[in-house]
Amino acid sequence: MKTSLFLASSLVLLMAGCGVTRDEATVSPLVAQPREEALRLESAQLVSKDGAHVRYVTWTFTRRVPRSLMASHVRVLVDGSPVPGELLAEPYADAPTFRYDLKGDVPLTAPITLRFDASVRSTDGQLLEPALLRSGTTSAPFEATLSIADMTGCGAHCWRTGRSPAVTPPSR
Amino acid sequence: MKKRRQPPVMALVLLGAITAAAHAEAQPAPINCPVPNQWNFIPYNDDVRRFPVDAANAVNASGYSPADRYANNIDYGWQMWFSSNVTQVQLVFSRFELESGYDKFLISDRNGTMVLTGVLDNYGFQTYTTPALFPVQDDPSYDDNFLNLRFTSDVSVDDVGWALKGVNVWCGTSNQPALQRSTVSQYHANMQLNGVLLGSGDVRYFKTLQKAGNGLFIHVKPDTPYRGRTAYDLDLYVSPTDPFPSPTSNTQSSTRGTNCKDRPYPIPGFTQEDTMCEDAVYVQPVSYDRIVYWAVRSFSGAGAYRAYANNVAKTLAFTVGVEGVNYKSWAPQGQTPMDQTQNILNLLRASSGAFYQATDGTAVISRWEIYNNVPKVTDNVYGCGGSPCNIRLVTFGEGGSCSRGYGLGGAASCGFSVLQGSVYDGQWWGNLAAGEAALGIVHELGHCYYNMTDEYDGCPPNGGAKVGGIFDGHSIMNSSHREFLDARWPTSWPQDFCTDSNHRKDEVSGGLGVCSDHQTICTSDASCPNLGTCDKTSCHGSYSDPLSGWAHMKACSPSQFAVYYVTGTPDPETWYNSDIWADSRLTVIHENP
Numbered sequence: 189m190k191t192s193l194f195l196a197s198s199l200v201l202l203m204a205g206c207g208v209t210r211d212e213a214t215v216s217p218l219v220a221q222p223r224e225e226a227l228r229l230e231s232a233q234l235v236s237k238d239g240a241h242v243r244y245v246t247w248t249f250t251r252r253v254p255r256s257l258m259a260s261h262v263r264v265l266v267d268g269s270p271v272p273g274e275l276l277a278e279p280y281a282d283a284p285t286f287r288y289d290l291k292g293d294v295p296l297t298a299p300i301t302l303r304f305d306a307s308v309r310s311t312d313g314q315l316l317e318p319a320l321l322r323s324g325t326t327s328a329p330f331e332a333t334l335s336i337a338d339m340t341g342c343g344a345h346c347w348r349t350g351r352s353p354a355v356t357p358p359s360r
Numbered sequence: 361m362k363k364r365r366q367p368p369v370m371a372l373v374l375l376g377a378i379t380a381a382a383h384a385e386a387q388p389a390p391i392n393c394p395v396p397n398q399w400n401f402i403p404y405n406d407d408v409r410r411f412p413v414d415a416a417n418a419v420n421a422s423g424y425s426p427a428d429r430y431a432n433n434i435d436y437g438w439q440m441w442f443s444s445n446v447t448q449v450q451l452v453f454s455r456f457e458l459e460s461g462y463d464k465f466l467i468s469d470r471n472g473t474m475v476l477t478g479v480l481d482n483y484g485f486q487t488y489t490t491p492a493l494f495p496v497q498d499d500p501s502y503d504d505n506f507l508n509l510r511f512t513s514d515v516s517v518d519d520v521g522w523a524l525k526g527v528n529v530w531c532g533t534s535n536q537p538a539l540q541r542s543t544v545s546q547y548h549a550n551m552q553l554n555g556v557l558l559g560s561g562d563v564r565y566f567k568t569l570q571k572a573g574n575g576l577f578i579h580v581k582p583d584t585p586y587r588g589r590t591a592y593d594l595d596l597y598v599s600p601t602d603p604f605p606s607p608t609s610n611t612q613s614s615t616r617g618t619n620c621k622d623r624p625y626p627i628p629g630f631t632q633e634d635t636m637c638e639d640a641v642y643v644q645p646v647s648y649d650r651i652v653y654w655a656v657r658s659f660s661g662a663g664a665y666r667a668y669a670n671n672v673a674k675t676l677a678f679t680v681g682v683e684g685v686n687y688k689s690w691a692p693q694g695q696t697p698m699d700q701t702q703n704i705l706n707l708l709r710a711s712s713g714a715f716y717q718a719t720d721g722t723a724v725i726s727r728w729e730i731y732n733n734v735p736k737v738t739d740n741v742y743g744c745g746g747s748p749c750n751i752r753l754v755t756f757g758e759g760g761s762c763s764r765g766y767g768l769g770g771a772a773s774c775g776f777s778v779l780q781g782s783v784y785d786g787q788w789w790g791n792l793a794a795g796e797a798a799l800g801i802v803h804e805l806g807h808c809y810y811n812m813t814d815e816y817d818g819c820p821p822n823g824g825a826k827v828g829g830i831f832d833g834h835s836i837m838n839s840s841h842r843e844f845l846d847a848r849w850p851t852s853w854p855q856d857f858c859t860d861s862n863h864r865k866d867e868v869s870g871g872l873g874v875c876s877d878h879q880t881i882c883t884s885d886a887s888c889p890n891l892g893t894c895d896k897t898s899c900h901g902s903y904s905d906p907l908s909g910w911a912h913m914k915a916c917s918p919s920q921f922a923v924y925y926v927t928g929t930p931d932p933e934t935w936y937n938s939d940i941w942a943d944s945r946l947t948v949i950h951e952n953p
Contacts, residue, residue, distance in 0.1 A: 234828075235517055237462070276460055278478040285483070287460065 226317050227251045227262050227310040230284075232302060242294045244276075244287050247302060251354040252282040261305035264288050282311040303331045371871070387604035388657060389538040390443035391562040394653060399450065400529050402556040404440075404664035405584045408511065408521030410932045411436060413875075424942065430463075430521040437510040438934070440527075442495055443562055444503045444539065447532030453488040454525040456480040461519045462605065468492040468508040468624060475521075487525070489676040490509060503565065509554075527556055540603045544569040554583075557594060557658040565604055570652045571923050575720060576643040578941075580614070580656050582636045582679030583664035592661025593618055596639035598654045605655045608662040614639035615659065616939075636663075640940045668933065670721030674920035677727035679733035680708065681749030682788075688732065692755070692789070701951070703790040704753070708949055709941040710784060710798035717935040718802045718836050718857045719913070722920050727948040728756035728949035729945055737763075737782065745952070748780040750808075753788040760785050760800035764809035774811045774916035783808050788900035799855065806837050806857055810913045855934070857913060 232247035245264055259275050271294060276287040294300070308316040376782070382670045392399045408430045416689045435903075442449060444937040460478030460897065467474045471494055480488040495505045511522070513936065544567050555564055570576040573915055580596045589645045596614040597605035607613070616637035656665055687700040715725050734743025761784045787797040806812040835858030941947050 237514070237516065278460060278476070278480075279482060281482045281485075283479070283483055285479075 198214045220251060227253070227308075227314040227318050229302075229304075230252045234296070234300060236296055239331065240293075242290055242298070242300060244273075244289045245300060245302065246285065246287040248285045249310070249316075250284070251312070251314060252284050253286075253308065253310050254282045255279065255286070258286055260289070262286075265303060266292070266294055268301070271300070280355040289326055301331050376841075376846060377697075383487045384809075387538050387562060387602075387606050387609070388563045388655075390445055390536055391558055391560075392445050392534040393529060394559055394662075396531060396534065398530070400531075400558070401452070401526050402529060402558065402662050402664065403583070403590070404524055404556050405526070406553075406554070406586055406664075407523045409798045410584065411511070423493045427710040428520070429518040432513050432516060432518060434511060436512075437508065438552040438554055440507045440509055441553055441564055441566075442505045442529060443558055443564060444505055444536035445531040445533050446495065446505060446529045446558075447902070448492045448755075449507065450492055450528040451524060452526045452528060453481065453522055455484065455523040456488045456519065457483065457519045458521065459514070462517065462919070463513040463519065464511070465495060465522055466508075466512070467512040468510075470496045472682075489528070492530070499542045501539075503536070504542050506555075518524055528555070529558065538563065538604055538655070539564065540565050540567055552933070553669075554664065555656065556664045556669070557656065557662060559662045560658050562662070563655055563657040565649050565653065565655050566652045566667070566669070567603070569671075570600075570643060570646070570650050571671050571673070572648050573645050573673070574923060575645050575675065575724065576726070577668075577670045577672050577716075578643070578652075578654050579666075579668045579670075579935075581666045581668075582638070583666065590661065590663075591618055592663035593636045593659045594639065594663065594665050595657050595659050595746070596641055596654060596889040598641045598643060598652060600643070600650055600652050603653045605653055606657070612641045612643065614641050617659075625758055638940065642946055651726050666933070668721060668931075671923040672722065672724045673922045674723035674917055676715075676723060676725045677729065678750040679729045679731065679744035679747065680704070680950045681731045681744045682750040682751065682753045683734055683736055683743075683749075683755070685755055686733045687753075687770065687789075690755075690789070692791075700789050703794070704788055705949055706794035707785075707788050707797050708800070709947055711801040712796040713935045713941045714795070714802045714855065714945045715805060717855055717933070718806070719920070720856060720931050721935070723917070724946070727950065728953045732948065732952070740779075746809040748776065749777050749782055752782045752784050754786050754846060755789075756786060760787070760804050762804040775809055781808050803836050810857070810916045812837050812857065819876050856931075857888035857910065 196342050228250050230248045230250045232245065235244050235246065237243045255275070262275070264273060265272050270293040273288050274291070276289060279285075304316060306316070310316075374804070409428055411430055412433050422688075440449075449469075456465075456476065456479050457479045459597065463477060464474040467490065474490065493507055520885055536543075553566065557564065568576060568578070578598060580594055582592075582594070595607075597607065597610040599605040599611040600607045601609045601611075601768045605611075605613075609613075616639055618636050629789060652669075655670070656667060682704070687704060689697045690700055691697045708730075712725045712728075715723065731744045731749065734749060735741040737743075737748065737752065744750070763781045763784065782803060785797070785801055785804070787800060800934070836855050837858065874892070910921070
């Protein structure tokens with residue numbers, strides 16, 4: 189069971205975990221669906237390979253973003269502190285999807301926050317729209333916090349396979 | 361098998377241009393690259409979606425989608441063979457997106473293994489071409505010239521995967537003599553040999569060990585067709601004595617042309633005429649081990665093939681009783697009676713193909729005995745030659761079932777003979793396409809012949825109707841009607857009996873009568889078998905179902921696996937070629953008076 193997280197309607201993005209509802213399977217795939225005009229965070233997920241620790245965090249924007257820019261404009265925080273790791277070296281060019289591999293054993297129970305710099309721009313120059321970050325309606329407009337609050341009892345094999353569910357765009 | 365037309369003019373021109381090698385006067389030799397000293401592109405279309413897709417996240421449950429993602433726990437290896445003039449190769453991917461670091465495409469050449477992973481196609485914005493690869497050429501006395509390919513996915517997280525569009529080949533030599541490969545072909549994973557031929561007249565020689573008592577079924581299939589492909593046509597020549605079988609020296613051959621009705625499912629935008637028919641030869645068993653030689657030769661054009669040489673250790677015959685009606689003149693109520701013979705023949709031939717498919721080529725149903733208007737078994741009269749019918753074609757709308765199979769006799773009920781059970785089928789009079797109905801027959805044979813359990817998926821806790829769009833995608837015993845009716849192509853749906861390793865590794869079977877996708881309903885860890893853990897309402901474990909999979913088939917039919925025993929992902933090939941299974945030398949259908 190992968191640790192599949194997606195943006196919820198509050199600051200804390202709840203992890204569906206092993207109990208992910210099957211409804212999510214009905215959304216369009218991340219790669220194939222047409223990108224929207226605005227640059228926003230489309231989805232994010234935690235991935236575990238052992239059911240106990242977070243191995244990496246991955247997120248997808250609605251548009252391509254230069255990797256060189258992303259490397260210096262995102263921070264991954266655990267309990268508010270930066271967590272050691274590295275942005276995946278691929279893709280080499282601009283991409284909609286990025287991955288941050290965590291170094292060390294970060295337990296699945298720890299809340300992980302993606303904090304983007306306000307100057308994140310898409311390849312074609314569009315600024316990240318905080319209003320389109322569902323979590324971004326409070327004091328931290330460019331943060332998305334991922335947690336696994338509802339994963340208790342999953343045991344040693346609790347990660348869900350499959351892709352990250354896309355997030356329904358919020359109403360404007 | 362139909363015979364075909366004269367060679368096209370281009371083929372004659374190219375054949376005439378071949379310089380005969382001194383070593384190989386008597387047999388056709390590999391041709392040279394069309395353009396020397398530079399890369400030559402040869403189409404070779406293959407796609408990760410030939411393997412099981414991530415069914416739970418399938419984009420379109422009713423049809424193939426290019427955005428579908430590969431399943432987890434795949435491990436499949438095969439080889440890619442080249443003509444002996446080819447010295448360097450590049451693989452050209454039109455798509456390459458795997459979970460980086462965890463899911464891998466491995467290519468082994470003579471210098472080692474290259475591991476491809478992650479996103480190499482810039483998310484669909486460009487193709488990816490590998491660096492030059494140097495095919496393995498182990499022994500100069502032979503003609504070994506191949507790459508080992510392998511695709512693996514781990515236990516979690518998938519992606520859209522890879523798609524090959526072709527290979528670039530570079531001929532560093534020319535006019536190489538025709539030589540055999542050094543090893544027999546049965547010892548690499550999954551038995552699949554892929555390859556490309558450079559043009560008309562090009563040839564690749566193979567050899568396979570035919571074990572004593574086994575039939576040997578050799579197939580040459582085209583690569584996956586695609587819109588706009590240039591037509592090509594390859595042939596198969598076989599001989600147990602001549603190491604270089606040819607059009608003039610063979611004991612069996614298959615020279616089918618194009619435009620066969622091989623494809624079970626339509627492919628959008630694809631023209632049937634564009635693709636060669638599958639060539640196949642069945643070599644009868646002999647009482648001793650021997651080498652069988654075979655050649656794949658291009659009759660016209662350059663293109664790719666997938667070849668299999670399957671030792672068939674189990675040959676089966678089943679009886680079929682049409683229960684309570686005369687199939688020579690019958691129709692469901694309200695319809696005009698008609699002769700249903702052709703519908704039955706179509707179903708049985710399709711079932712032959714589906715059974716061969718499900719067993720990965722280890723077993724063949726070579727004979728069906730049809731009995732007309734047999735009494736109901738409840739009358740305690742055995743209508744098929746005085747014995748219970750293995751298959752009972754009934755008229756009361758039975759989708760399919762197995763009586764007295766799994767569960768009623770425990771492990772002792774392997775085969776029909778012990779408990780005298782039957783497969784019931786109510787889809788034989790054309791109310792369902794033969795290929796689809798055949799999947800039901802084979803599923804029930806899984807129960808009645810191999811004693812396998814169901815592996816239903818998608819059942820909510822405490823039973824009830826399946827939830828739409830849920831399927832686990834790993835075996836033909838995942839038997840809900842929804843899976844059987846899927847019309848995907850290339851087929852990526854469960855049509856094999858499962859191997860132990862392709863069970864979903866994190867789940868266990870619920871066992872008999874439990875609505876399960878290898879999950880047992882539970883309330884706590886203590887209520888899960890075999891030290892499984894309880895996630896909300898479903899048990900999870902790390903072991904396979906002891907009453908399913910190849911190990912269990914082997915227990916029921918040990919001789920079936922005398923030569924090889926599939927240990928990885930089952931081959932994703934389909935064997936529904938109706939022309940081949942209609943060949944009376946392969947499938948005898950006898951109508952009893």
